[in-house]
Amino acid sequence: MADKDKxxxxxxxxxxxxxxxxxxxxxxxxxxxxxxxxxxLNRNSVFRILYTLAEHGYITKSNKKYELGPKLLDLSNxxxxxxxxxxxxxxxxxxxxxxxxxxxxxxxxxxxxxRYIGVWESIHAFRVAEHLGARDFLHCSALGKACxxxxxxxxxxxxxxxxxxxxxxxxxxxxxxxxxxxxxxxxARGYAVDMEESRIGACCVGVPILGNLGxxxxxxxxxxxxxxxxxxxxxxxxxxxxxxxxxIQSKLGTTPLxxxxxxxxxxxxxxxxxxxxxxxxLRNP
Numbered sequence: 461m462a463d464k465d466k467x468x469x470x471x472x473x474x475x476x477x478x479x480x481x482x483x484x485x486x487x488x489x490x491x492x493x494x495x496x497x498x499x500x501l502n503r504n505s506v507f508r509i510l511y512t513l514a515e516h517g518y519i520t521k522s523n524k525k526y527e528l529g530p531k532l533l534d535l536s537n538x539x540x541x542x543x544x545x546x547x548x549x550x551x552x553x554x555x556x557x558x559x560x561x562x563x564x565x566x567x568x569x570x571x572x573x574x575r576y577i578g579v580w581e582s583i584h585a586f587r588v589a590e591h592l593g594a595r596d597f598l599h600c601s602a603l604g605k606a607c608x609x610x611x612x613x614x615x616x617x618x619x620x621x622x623x624x625x626x627x628x629x630x631x632x633x634x635x636x637x638x639x640x641x642x643x644x645x646x647x648a649r650g651y652a653v654d655m656e657e658s659r660i661g662a663c664c665v666g667v668p669i670l671g672n673l674g675x676x677x678x679x680x681x682x683x684x685x686x687x688x689x690x691x692x693x694x695x696x697x698x699x700x701x702x703x704x705x706x707x708i709q710s711k712l713g714t715t716p717l718x719x720x721x722x723x724x725x726x727x728x729x730x731x732x733x734x735x736x737x738x739x740x741x742l743r744n745p
Contacts, residue, residue: 567604574597605646663689680704
């Protein structure tokens with residue numbers, strides 16, 4: 461204990477206690493009083509710790525409530541890479557590519573963009589595929605919107621401030637109000653859709669990989685020529701992506717969407733026929 465006391469930095473320990481409060485209480489947003497009551501430190505000390513963490517991007521504050529900031533997301537992404545996100549997700553994503561026949565992507569947030577850290581190209585000669593390491597805009601890609609939908613909108617606004625939402629096609633969303641509405645729909649149904657928003661002739665469906673507190677760690681998507689996406693295809697691919705994401709999150713040790721939530725998502729978006737327009741490889745035998 462003496463050796464520990466000698467090297468232990470008390471103020472750093474207190475700051476970590478404050479951060480861990482968000483995990484212990486299981487709430488996305490906390491008031492100063494809630495943090496203070498949990499860590500049982502001097503109220504002024506708690507305020508100064510929160511202020512300092514906010515200055516460094518580890519905490520954000522809005523309307524007198526605090527929540528974990530984007531810097532922790534950066535650390536989470538780095539941790540996932542060290543834990544082998546590709547090795548964990550890769551086999552399932554390759555199997556998904558073989559199942560649906562279209563290109564499957566794995567992306568993470570890097571700054572104000574999505575970076576492709578895994579691409580499993582379609583077996584079709586006529587396909588849509590980004591190269592490994594490519595970057596894409598957040599506001600018009602399925603991977604980007606899947607991540608944005610599970611972030612506080614003030615963080616979304618800050619992330620998009622520097623890129624200014626450039627128009628890529630005539631279908632690109634270029635206003636914050638329209639994007640906010642789109643993200644609300646995306647969050648409610650559990651998946652994002654890029655229907656010729658980033659590239660004419662291309663369609664993409666994306667689902668986030670969420671951490672325990674509901675923040676996006678990464679996202680996966682299926683992309684292909686829009687001619688391959690008939691009625692019912694999007695909802696079928698969304699169901700397949702949700703299944704794969706649940707498996708990946710389980711292996712990562714994060715909490716997947718509940719069966720009730722996933723059932724609600726797929727029921728709300730499934731075509732009336734159940735399989736109309738679904739690729740033959742995704743239909744029940």
